[in-house]
Amino acid sequence: MAYRNAFQAKMPNDLLYQPSRKEASRKKPVFFIHKYFARRITANFRMSLLGFIEDKDADIADLFYKKSANNENITILDPFMGGGTTIFEALRFGCKVIGNDLQPLSLFVTKALVESVDEKEVNAEVKRLEKTVGEKIRSYYKTTCPCCGKKADGMYSFHVKKAKTDTACKEHRFFSSFVIAYKQDEFTVVCPKCGKLGKTQFENGVYVCECGWKLYSPKDTYVKNGIFTCPDCGETKVLSDYGLDTGYPFATDVVAIEYYCPHCKTHDYKSPDEDDEHLFRKAKKDFSMMEKVLPIPDQLIPEGYNTNQIRNHRYRKFRDLFNDRQLLCLGLLLQEINNVENKNVQLWLQLAFSGMLEMNNMFCRYQQNAYKICNIFFNHAYVPITMPVENCVWGAKLGTGTFDKTIQKILRGKKFNKHIYDLSVKKSANGRYDSIQVENGDTVEAIPVTDYANIDGKHPVLRCSDSRKLDFIPDESVDMVLTDPPYGANVMYSELIDFFHVWNYQSSIAKEIGFTEPVSPKTEEIIVNPIAGKDFEYYQTGITAVFTECHKKVKKDGYLVFSFHDKSLDSWLAILESIYSAGFCLKKCYPVQAETRTGAHTSNKNSIGIDLMLVCQKVSEMSSPMTIITEEIVENAIATTRDFLISTLEKFQKVEAEFTVPDIQNIAIAEFFAALGKNYLSDMTSKHLVLSKLQIFLDNIEEVAGDFEITKKRNGWWSELYRQKWNINN
Numbered sequence: 001m002a003y004r005n006a007f008q009a010k011m012p013n014d015l016l017y018q019p020s021r022k023e024a025s026r027k028k029p030v031f032f033i034h035k036y037f038a039r040r041i042t043a044n045f046r047m048s049l050l051g052f053i054e055d056k057d058a059d060i061a062d063l064f065y066k067k068s069a070n071n072e073n074i075t076i077l078d079p080f081m082g083g084g085t086t087i088f089e090a091l092r093f094g095c096k097v098i099g100n101d102l103q104p105l106s107l108f109v110t111k112a113l114v115e116s117v118d119e120k121e122v123n124a125e126v127k128r129l130e131k132t133v134g135e136k137i138r139s140y141y142k143t144t145c146p147c148c149g150k151k152a153d154g155m156y157s158f159h160v161k162k163a164k165t166d167t168a169c170k171e172h173r174f175f176s177s178f179v180i181a182y183k184q185d186e187f188t189v190v191c192p193k194c195g196k197l198g199k200t201q202f203e204n205g206v207y208v209c210e211c212g213w214k215l216y217s218p219k220d221t222y223v224k225n226g227i228f229t230c231p232d233c234g235e236t237k238v239l240s241d242y243g244l245d246t247g248y249p250f251a252t253d254v255v256a257i258e259y260y261c262p263h264c265k266t267h268d269y270k271s272p273d274e275d276d277e278h279l280f281r282k283a284k285k286d287f288s289m290m291e292k293v294l295p296i297p298d299q300l301i302p303e304g305y306n307t308n309q310i311r312n313h314r315y316r317k318f319r320d321l322f323n324d325r326q327l328l329c330l331g332l333l334l335q336e337i338n339n340v341e342n343k344n345v346q347l348w349l350q351l352a353f354s355g356m357l358e359m360n361n362m363f364c365r366y367q368q369n370a371y372k373i374c375n376i377f378f379n380h381a382y383v384p385i386t387m388p389v390e391n392c393v394w395g396a397k398l399g400t401g402t403f404d405k406t407i408q409k410i411l412r413g414k415k416f417n418k419h420i421y422d423l424s425v426k427k428s429a430n431g432r433y434d435s436i437q438v439e440n441g442d443t444v445e446a447i448p449v450t451d452y453a454n455i456d457g458k459h460p461v462l463r464c465s466d467s468r469k470l471d472f473i474p475d476e477s478v479d480m481v482l483t484d485p486p487y488g489a490n491v492m493y494s495e496l497i498d499f500f501h502v503w504n505y506q507s508s509i510a511k512e513i514g515f516t517e518p519v520s521p522k523t524e525e526i527i528v529n530p531i532a533g534k535d536f537e538y539y540q541t542g543i544t545a546v547f548t549e550c551h552k553k554v555k556k557d558g559y560l561v562f563s564f565h566d567k568s569l570d571s572w573l574a575i576l577e578s579i580y581s582a583g584f585c586l587k588k589c590y591p592v593q594a595e596t597r598t599g600a601h602t603s604n605k606n607s608i609g610i611d612l613m614l615v616c617q618k619v620s621e622m623s624s625p626m627t628i629i630t631e632e633i634v635e636n637a638i639a640t641t642r643d644f645l646i647s648t649l650e651k652f653q654k655v656e657a658e659f660t661v662p663d664i665q666n667i668a669i670a671e672f673f674a675a676l677g678k679n680y681l682s683d684m685t686s687k688h689l690v691l692s693k694l695q696i697f698l699d700n701i702e703e704v705a706g707d708f709e710i711t712k713k714r715n716g717w718w719s720e721l722y723r724q725k726w727n728i729n730n
């Protein structure tokens with residue numbers, strides 16, 4: 001057998017549990033160069049690569065932190081490349097790497113992840129751009145400093161949506177909070193009546209504005225769960241019921257500005273004055289005059305599972321997600337980027353431009369207690385909010401998410417390619433784990449190619465197409481497929497990606513960087529999406545087709561390794577069905593920390609925070625004689641699972657892992673089927689036998705788990721802080 005040693009060594013998945021958690025809460029710098037949805041933890045993929053490459057008596061826990069050995073004789077394929085984690089990790093080992101994804105954005109981001117950047121040239125070009133367009137953009141956000149009267153930078157403009165109404169009020173403003181910020185135990189509050197900003201600690205349980213308006217709690221609001229209630233006229237209305245004729249959802253008022261004054265160094269919030277309002281109107285007017293010549297996307301928002309949420313609020317085009325001042329400034333910036341002569345430099349500027357979009361639109365909220373802007377996709381959806389915060393596009397000294405800051409973030413991130421580290425942890429006196437960065441001398445500087453003929457350890461083949469057909473890869477040439485498939489309806493990639501895609505399509509190098517169509521590919525997307533008419537069967541058939549194609553591309557006895565978790569046994573059966581009908585056999589599994597907890601409430605006891613790395617091996621036709629599944633086989637598998645579970649829980653208890661009941665059930669399901677191995681459900685009768693036994697086992701999992709402390713309730717530090725701080729009046 002060609003891969004006698006693969007996955008025979010002991011996996012340090014327990015020891016890497018805490019480091020992975022650290023990585024989950026703060027990804028490595030290079031993965032910040034651009035958003036991609038559901039980014040993976042590198043540690044799990046590095047561990048899997050070591051597991052595949054190393055001998056059975058290798059100390060993987062130790063090798064994990066050592067310089068990666070060169071393995072150019074090994075070919076790794078990721079057919080769901082996504083944000084490029086597998087590609088990056090496999091390049092550290094000098095493997096021949098092949099990546100493919102349906103989305104051009106995936107290709108764009110992954111190429112940037114592994115390529116090197118000429119920092120000097122990029123900086124020089126940014127300096128030039130600052131002169132040609134940066135200063136102009138900045139001028140649209142200048143504001144008078146209330147302290148010294150000189151010109152300050154407006155960092156963030158706080159908007160509130162409004163609409164006309166037939167009641168005596170004539171107009172309603174949809175305040176979802178009156179708190180602008182919460183800093184050092186002090187709330188900055190805006191008065192909905194007179195517009196004044198005030199600071200308060202709610203000393204006597206109430207804040208009273210100069211005009212007499214009273215606020216009793218920082219949590220008070222006019223908008224709850226998408227329903228607006230007016231305290232004056234009593235009108236109660238679902239926001240999406242306001243029509244375009246009332247001005248909703250585009251009409252807004254700026255109610256506060258966060259500014260930084262370079263002269264007197266004041267950094268604070270102010271009410272907009274006449275000059276600010278004038279500037280905003282001027283931007284609107286300038287935009288209406290220049291609109292035609294600026295590279296602004298005009299694509300309609302297609303119907304979709306996520307997009308219908310904003311279509312219901314009458315957003316029609318992607319450009320509707322921005323106000324006129326943003327469109328003007330973004331258009332001016334992109335126009336200038338399009339004129340950059342050095343195409344290689346332009347690519348990085350385009351990446352920064354695309355990346356900053358998520359922080360420069362009318363769907364960004366403000367994190368009141370962290371006093372910073374929050375990106376549109378923090379929860380993988382288009383959520384219309386009534387108090388969006390407008391960033392200043394080019395950038396000021398302070399603040400995040402602007403073009404200037406994004407460029408710097410990319411350049412900082414790319415330094416990681418030359419100084420790669422992995423995370424280790426040390427337990428500190430207070431019982432918390434501190435992370436330690438262990439640099440190991442690895443570097444990643446590759447030149448992606450599209451033709452397989454040119455593949456080597458420095459020239460990965462990266463492409464963008466449907467992975468059901470991988471004709472560009474010779475059959476039986478891949479040693480291991482290492483991937484992370486889409487999970488049912490978890491993330492609607494193409495719908496969310498369109499937000500970036502439509503702008504990248506406006507680039508003068510759109511074709512070169514892969515954005516050849518006005519909107520992102522949807523037809524071939526493997527996903528569960530009722531609006532797109534894709535049910536679970538469609539999804540499963542798609543996964544099976546890709547796995548089948550992988551089977552063709554994998555060498556004899558080669559591997560398919562991927563991460564998976566799901567709460568329902570049915571989903572597990574579906575993925576197993578795909579594995580087996582594609583011609584693979586589940587050999588092993590090992591639990592690892594997932595990148596986030598998922599579930600209705602990510603912090604509750606029913607959430608899932610553990611992924612299973614499933615190790616499957618290619619079966620040659622002859623070597624799989626059908627066995628009749630007997631009760632004994634099933635009993636044995638259950639026994640193996642119980643032992644595995646107990647030893648896993650023991651190992652993970654030592655590293656203080658948080659496991660919920662669904663986490664443990666997930667591990668049990670995976671291990672059970674791995675133990676069943678080639679005896680996987682061959683016919684309906686055995687299926688019934690197997691499932692009934694497994695179900696009983698799962699139902700009694702808490703008994704098996706014994707004194708392992710199952711997490712009943714998780715409290716993230718943030719929700720904890722939120723609870724403590726914000727309940728001060730209750």
Ligand SMILES: C[S@+](CC[C@H](N)C(=O)[O-])C[C@H]1O[C@@H](n2cnc3c(N)ncnc32)[C@H](O)[C@@H]1O
Pocket residue numbers: 037038079080081082083100101102103106465466467468484485486487488490491493524525526527
């Ligand atoms: C790496 S991510 C998976 C993340 C995570 N497991 C989840 O969905 O929650 C899945 C990737 O599969 C890609 N994808 C979907 N259908 C595809 C297809 N037919 N061919 C290639 N890639 C596809 C998506 O564009 C996405 O980037």
Ligand SMILES: [Zn+2]
Pocket residue numbers: 145146147148149150152261262263264265266
């Ligand atoms: Zn000042």
Ligand SMILES: [Zn+2]
Pocket residue numbers: 191192193194195196209210211212213
């Ligand atoms: Zn007032």
Ligand SMILES: [Zn+2]
Pocket residue numbers: 167169172230231232233234235
């Ligand atoms: Zn009213």
